[in-house]
Amino acid sequence: MKRLFVFVAIIAVVSVGAAYAQDQPGPAVEEPAASSVADQPSPAAEESAVTATEAEPTAGAQEPEKEIRKQRVGVGLMAGMYYPMDSHVKDVFGDSWMRVGFRPLLIEVPHRWLWSWDVSYYTMSHDVYFMSDLLYRDEVTLIPITVGLLRGSGNDKRRSYFSVGVGPYYGDVSSPSLGVNKSGWGLNANATAGVIWKKRWSLEARYEFMDKFAGLDFSAFTVSAAYKLFDMR
Numbered sequence: 466m467k468r469l470f471v472f473v474a475i476i477a478v479v480s481v482g483a484a485y486a487q488d489q490p491g492p493a494v495e496e497p498a499a500s501s502v503a504d505q506p507s508p509a510a511e512e513s514a515v516t517a518t519e520a521e522p523t524a525g526a527q528e529p530e531k532e533i534r535k536q537r538v539g540v541g542l543m544a545g546m547y548y549p550m551d552s553h554v555k556d557v558f559g560d561s562w563m564r565v566g567f568r569p570l571l572i573e574v575p576h577r578w579l580w581s582w583d584v585s586y587y588t589m590s591h592d593v594y595f596m597s598d599l600l601y602r603d604e605v606t607l608i609p610i611t612v613g614l615l616r617g618s619g620n621d622k623r624r625s626y627f628s629v630g631v632g633p634y635y636g637d638v639s640s641p642s643l644g645v646n647k648s649g650w651g652l653n654a655n656a657t658a659g660v661i662w663k664k665r666w667s668l669e670a671r672y673e674f675m676d677k678f679a680g681l682d683f684s685a686f687t688v689s690a691a692y693k694l695f696d697m698r
Contacts, residue, residue, distance in 0.1 A: 474615045520674075539570035539696050541667060546690025547587045551682040557642060558605050562589035562685075570667055570693045571617045571626055581615035584608070593642065600639040607683055609634035609673065610652045617661075628657045636678040647679045667691040 468469050493663050545561040566585035587607040593600045613630025637648040653676070659669025675683045 490573060524552075539664070539693040540571040540692035541568055541584075541693045542566075543568055543585070543689045543691040546587075547673075547685050547687045549683060549685045551684065554681055554683060556587045556655055557591065557603050562587050564657075564687055564689055566689075568691060570664075570691060571615070571616060571624055571661055578614045578616050580612070581630060582610075582612050583630065584610050585687075587683075603640040603642055604638070605640070605683075606637040606677070607634055608636075609655075609675070611653065611655060619661075623660065623662050625658070625660050630655050630657075636674060636683070638679045638681065643681075645679045646683075649678070651678045652676050654697050665693045 516675040543564065543566045545564045547564045548560065549558070549562070564585055564587050566583060568583035569579075569581055585608065587609075588605070590602055590603050593646055609632065611630030611632035613628055615626060615628040617624050617626035629655045631652075633650050634653045635648075636651055639646050653673060655671050655673045657671040659667050659670050662665045669688070669689045671689070673685050673687060675685075
């Protein structure tokens with residue numbers, strides 16, 4: 466119950482902060498300056514100019530869809546695997562862990578850096594048996610929350626993205642084999658590269674650096690897929 470409460474609270478705080486960051490306006494679009502008229506045209510010349518304007522748009526005219534608007538970003542649900550890099554951590558808790566979480570997905574290709582965020586939930590347990598009897602269970606839960614920058618490239622069908630982020634993480638370690646039972650906070654940083662298809666699906670790889678917690682190094686490499694749940698600006 467304690468872990469679930471912390472996880473839900475973190476998601477709520479980050480979602481509010483991300484909504485505020487995405488609410489900032491994009492770059493302004495300059496309107497074309499009106500052409501100066503040297504002489505007053507005759508009625509016939511004026512009628513001819515109107516006809517020419519209707520037949521062919523003036524160069525540099527702004528299309529209606531070019532109006533200033535905010536960047537649309539989707540919010541996706543992630544699921545994947547977390548592979549610890551430290552051999553001691555792998556020996557105690559296992560080689561691969563489950564990862565779930567939330568992160569932004571690019572709906573439109575941004576031409577500038579955007580604020581980004583993500584929340585992940587990593588968990589692993591390893592049971593130790595003796596003669597078919599459970600002796601004890603080593604368990605670990607990590608909940609990193611990061612804020613950073615995101616940028617993408619590509620087209621409407623497929624696009625790639627890159628993001629970097631930093632932030633705290635909540636850790637809960639219960640390991641009888643190590644004699645460790647601790648919960649608390651640490652710091653983490655990450656770099657992520659991924660691809661998005663059809664504005665809805667994504668696949669990404671990430672390196673997650675974490676400072677030591679309870680004397681253990683939980684830095685890892687992760688591979689995750691995500692599905693867009695809804696859009697936000």
